[in-house]
Each structure stands twice: as C-alpha cells, then as structure tokens.
Amino acid sequence: MVSMGSKLWCRAERLCRHMPVVLNTVLVFSITAEVSYLVLVEAPLEPSLKKSEWTSTWKTLHLLAQYFMLGNITWNAWLFLKTSPSIRGVFLGGEIVGQGWRYCYTCETHTPPRCSHCYDCNVCVLRRDHHCVFFGQCVGFRNYRFFLSCLFFMWSGLLYAVVMNAEVFIVILKEGVTFHSVMLLMVPWIMLVTGQVTAQAFAFAFIADTCVIGFLLVSAFLFFHIGLMLRGQTTREWYSSRRPYSLGTLANIRECLGEHWFLCWICPLIPSPLPGDGINFKLTGSLEPAQ
Numbered sequence: 355m356v357s358m359g360s361k362l363w364c365r366a367e368r369l370c371r372h373m374p375v376v377l378n379t380v381l382v383f384s385i386t387a388e389v390s391y392l393v394l395v396e397a398p399l400e401p402s403l404k405k406s407e408w409t410s411t412w413k414t415l416h417l418l419a420q421y422f423m424l425g426n427i428t429w430n431a432w433l434f435l436k437t438s439p440s441i442r443g444v445f446l447g448g449e450i451v452g453q454g455w456r457y458c459y460t461c462e463t464h465t466p467p468r469c470s471h472c473y474d475c476n477v478c479v480l481r482r483d484h485h486c487v488f489f490g491q492c493v494g495f496r497n498y499r500f501f502l503s504c505l506f507f508m509w510s511g512l513l514y515a516v517v518m519n520a521e522v523f524i525v526i527l528k529e530g531v532t533f534h535s536v537m538l539l540m541v542p543w544i545m546l547v548t549g550q551v552t553a554q555a556f557a558f559a560f561i562a563d564t565c566v567i568g569f570l571l572v573s574a575f576l577f578f579h580i581g582l583m584l585r586g587q588t589t590r591e592w593y594s595s596r597r598p599y600s601l602g603t604l605a606n607i608r609e610c611l612g613e614h615w616f617l618c619w620i621c622p623l624i625p626s627p628l629p630g631d632g633i634n635f636k637l638t639g640s641l642e643p644a645q
C-alpha cells in the first residue's frame with residue numbers, strides 16, 4: 355500500500371512539474387493556429403475592407419513569419435531543456451578553491467563563484483540566474499542563450515499576435531461598447547459557461563486576451579533580462595545590488611550569447627561557443643553588496 359501511494363505521489367509530482375511546459379506548449383500552438391486562421395480565412399476582418407486586399411503572396415509571407423517564430427520558440431525551448439546548466443559531470447578543478455568559492459552541503463562539493471544550489475532541481479547550477487517555473491528548469495551558464503532567444507521570439511510572436519488580434523477587439527467593440535462585448539473581452543470563460551456566447555466567439559476573445567496579457571508579461575521578462583545581460587549581472591546579483599563580474603557591455607553580451615552573439619539569436623543551429631568555462635570569472639568589482 356505504501357509503495358502504491360508513493361508511486362502515485364511520484365507520478366502526481368512529475369505531472370505537476372511538467373504541467374507549465376505542457377500548458378505553455380498548448381498556448382503557443384493555439385495562438386499560432388488562431389493567427390494562421392485569421393490570415394487564411396478572416397483577414398482582413400473588417401467587412402469594409404475587401405478580402406482581395408490580402409494577396410496570396412502577402413498571406414504566404416505572414417504564414418512564413420509565423421512558422422519561423424514558432425520554430426524558433428519550440429527549438430530554443432527544447433535546447434534550453436536539453437542543455438543542463440548544472441555541475442553534474444563538470445570537472446570543477448579539484449583542490450583549487452579561490453575567492454567566491456563556497457561549499458554546498460547538499461551536493462557535498464566546493465562550488466565556483468556565481469554557482470548556487472537550486473532546491474527545485476536539487477543540484478548546484480553554474481552561473482545560476484534563476485529557476486524558471488514555466489520550463490521547470492534552471493537558467494544558468496550553458497543554457498542562457500537558448501532562454502534569451504526563446505524569450506525574444508515569444509515576445510516578437512506575441513507582439514505580432516496582438517497586432518493581428520487588434521482587429522478582433524475592433525470588430526467586437528464596433529458592434530458597440532455594450533455590457534455583453536465588455537464581458538466577452540474581460541471574462542470570456544464566464545460568458546461561455548453561462549451560454550452567452552458561441553464557442554468560436556469565446557475562443558477568439560480568450561486568445562486575444564491571452565496574447566495581450568502574455569505580451570505584457572514577456573515584455574517585462576525580456577527587457578529585464580536584456581538589462582541584466584548588458585550589465586553582466588545575474589538575477590541573484592541584481593537582488594543584492596552587486597556587479598562584481600561586469601566586463602563592459604560588449605564583453606557581457608559575448609559572455610551570455612557566445613562569440614557569434616550578433617547572429618546566433620536568429621537560429622539556434624548557428625554555433626556560438628561561450629568564451630568562459632562557467633567556473634572561472636574575472637573579478638572586476640567588489641563581492642560585497644552595494645550600500
């Protein structure tokens with residue numbers, strides 16, 4: 355009985371851990387399907403504009419742009435998850451223990467500067483930034499590039515989806531700012547459950563809402579992380595107002611994105627070796643928090 359219970363618990367725990375990734379994947383694919391539908395069937399939505407204004411070349415360009423962004427999001431997310439940022443299998447340098455090194459009692463080893471233990475991943479992570487709850491994985495030295503690229507394409511994809519869905523808002527609100535239209539945009543779930551709207555109207559309103567909220571959230575994340583990259587800081591160092599490893603803007607970008615930083619974000623296939631090893635960092639400032 356005990357083993358049965360613990361097995362069930364393990365399964366439930368694994369399911370919960372993978373839930374955010376599954377939900378994110380469903381949302382990304384649903385949004386892409388919706389904007390593809392808008393381009394192929396509905397564009398332009400306003401009846402006053404003739405459908406012939408969207409030529410097949412223009413529609414193809416739209417679809418190519420959508421699938422380029424979708425491909426980059428899923429590929430970068432996949433590589434982010436596959437690239438472990440932890441100290442497992444990394445030779446940390448034996449007895450050489452210098453400034454900034456610490457001892458991790460859980461991993462039972464000395465860990466290099468900027469490395470810290472993640473209690474969700476249950477391992478120490480090199481140049482740990484934070485544990486990303488949406489992916490269920492830590493952002494660290496080796497997978498920061500994929501994290502940033504994925505975030506960038508999520509942002510550009512959501513910006514595109516918001517612009518495309520602006521027409522959905524316009525069409526709903528053009529019928530008049532009524533209680534019904536406002537409720538449909540604010541709480542589409544309630545309108546669906548109470549039978550006030552069709553499933554199609556709900557789907558459009560729900561995805562349009564998700565795009566706006568998602569865009570605002572991803573914008574905040576993306577610009578925060580671009581700021582950190584330019585400053586050569588991790589989220590942990592930003593919390594404690596320290597910048598002890600900043601090498602100057604260009605070198606900081608190279609530290610995160612690699613030698614081909616100007617190209618590598620376009621496609622995850624472009625190789626971009628990182629200049630450092632994630633263990634040794636050049637100290638350029640004080641390790642003590644700023645006053």
Ligand SMILES: [Zn+2]
Nearest residue numbers: 458461471478
């Ligand atoms: Zn540890």
Ligand SMILES: [Zn+2]
Nearest residue numbers: 472475485492
């Ligand atoms: Zn973690």
